[in-house]
Amino acid sequence: MSLTKKIDFALIIGVQNANPNGDPLNGNRPRADFFNIGEITDVCLKRKIRDRLQENGEVIFVQSDEKKTDGMTSLKNRAESDEFGLGKKAFEVKKGADKVKQKDETKNLACQKWFDVRTFGQVFAFSSKDGEGSGVSIAIRGPVTIQSAFSVAPVNITSNQIVKSVDSDDKEGKNARMGMKHRVDSGIYVAFGAMSPQLAERTGFSDGDAEKIKAVLTKLFEGDASSARPEGSMQVLKLIWWEHNCKAGQYSSAKVHGSLKVNSDGSYELNNLDGLVPAEIDGF
Structure with a gap:
């Protein structure tokens, strides 16, 4: 049986001294707009979801x-x-x-x-x-969509010049061994997503599949460590999970997502929506 209820969800992500999503067209600096609002793209988030699912034995x-x-x-x-x-x-x-x-x-x-x-x-x-x-x-x-995560406040990006362990080309000299490493000093990011029962009917996405997604969202960055994202530098602080009581949903996704206000310290407030009480799940 395919998904029986509409689902909305939100991820509150904490970043500490890490590059959450480098931009290859900008020297791999953390993605940010003109006002220094940081971004982790939806493609990046879906990559991590796929990786966690694969580690759990999914094809x-x-x-x-x-x-x-x-x-x-x-x-x-x-x-x-x-x-x-x-x-x-x-x-x-x-x-x-x-x-x-x-x-x-x-x-x-x-x-x-x-x-x-x-x-x-x-x-x-x-x-x-x-x-x-x-x-x-x-x-x-597909029935599952996820938006890019954006920081709730401007982020400070620190760039350090480093010495590479291996020269980048055959040229000798100091410049061949120099590089740059970038990081976000500290930031709180928020991403929203939704699951559509109507589209799930076409692909066979089920309630059980939704539970598997729910399980990996809380541990999105476990096993994802790298030089740019050291272990413990990125964490899902909270997963907010709204399960509607029908396929059509009690409220639009825009209204549901708008009921969540996240502060720059990671705390949050939820405006009451009659008949729709979300699960508030701590990150792994």
Whole structure:
């Protein structure tokens, strides 16, 4: 059975002397706007959700390079693999075949196999190379959406020049060994998300799947340490979880998210919404 209730959620994230999400187009400095409001992109957050789910034994389609479990070199190879995917035939439409029917069958198989596909959705666009038919393009719209996390106040970014342990090129001299390291000194970030029962009906995302997402959200940064994010420098302080009493939801997501006010010290206030009391869960 697919998701039976609309769900909204919020993450309150604490950052201390870490680079929560570097911008590769800006020297890997922490992402921030003109007013120094920090940002952790939705793509970054979904990457961490996928990683935590994969560590819990779930089958993930979009795997990070350092956490690959199947040796596949690309998403295309993974999708078309007979051992780890659906096989090449699932993504080729032979002449005279019912394209709509095959797309639906492939979509259903993909959603059943990969947790992140039935959660966040995915686009499959593969072409035929044998000349016997046309390729297939499948867009799966996932029921779980998450917004970028933004800091509740401007963040202070510190940049230090460092000496690299390995030269970046063949040139000799001091400059080849110098680099920059950036960090947010301290900050509180907030991200909002939602789960749609209507879209869950199309992918098979269930109440059990929602509980699995709920479980990993509280430990989003465990096992995610790096030089830029030392162990303990990032933490989910609180997960606010609103479960509506119906598929349509008692209130709009905008109104639910707007009922939460987070302060710069990590404390928060919740405005009362009649009939909708959230669970307030401490981070791991």
